[in-house]
Amino acid sequence: MKNHWLMKSEPAEVSVDDALAAPDATVPWTGVRNYQARNFMRDQMRVDDGVLFYHSSCAEPGIVGIARVASTAYPDPTQFDRKSPYYDPASQPEPPRWLLVDVQVLRKTRTLGLAELRATPGLEDLLVLRKGNRLSITPVQARHWTAIVKMLER
DNA sequence: GCCAACGTTGGC
DNA sequence: GCCAACGTTGGC
Numbered sequence: 001m002k003n004h005w006l007m008k009s010e011p012a013e014v015s016v017d018d019a020l021a022a023p024d025a026t027v028p029w030t031g032v033r034n035y036q037a038r039n040f041m042r043d044q045m046r047v048d049d050g051v052l053f054y055h056s057s058c059a060e061p062g063i064v065g066i067a068r069v070a071s072t073a074y075p076d077p078t079q080f081d082r083k084s085p086y087y088d089p090a091s092q093p094e095p096p097r098w099l100l101v102d103v104q105v106l107r108k109t110r111t112l113g114l115a116e117l118r119a120t121p122g123l124e125d126l127l128v129l130r131k132g133n134r135l136s137i138t139p140v141q142a143r144h145w146t147a148i149v150k151m152l153e154r
Numbered sequence: 155g156c157c158a159a160c161g162t163t164g165g166c
Numbered sequence: 167g168c169c170a171a172c173g174t175t176g177g178c
Binding site: 135136 | 175
């Protein structure tokens with residue numbers, strides 16, 4: 001049984017187009033520095049889980065593509081890179097504090113924006129729509145996944 | 155730029 | 167363990 005996820009990325013850092021341009025349309029999901037999001041990757045993500053690629057902190061926030069989890073969790077190398085904005089001096093190599101998974105974009109879609117998501121009956125309790133939600137990775141219920149993928153097909 | 159919401163830090 | 171201060175996220 002596959003799980004489904006919504007993963008936020010700032011397009012100024014890694015957009016869906018950037019990911020599509022990468023080899024195999026696959027990018028390492030660097031920079032997650034929240035324990036709950038990390039734990040999702042570590043404990044619950046499996047290869048082939050479905051991913052809604054979401055653009056945040058931009059002019060048109062919303063879902064912009066369908067992707068898949070392409071690896072199990074492994075250490076995020078940016079935590080040890082002093083030059084990286086994601087450098088974490090408190091993280092020791094054993095055990096590494098921060099993990100990532102690889103994400104492969106399967107297809108870019110139209111932008112399914114927040115207003116449209118909010119206006120869609122049945123999506124009221126989609127986690128990303130909840131007030132104050134700042135988690136960069138959230139689980140998506142199967143019924144939400146099905147409804148959203150259907151909306152993106154048109 | 156504003157600000158609500160939430161996570162983390164650190165003194166006690 | 168409490169909780170105030172502070173930092174970050176992210177829509178608007």
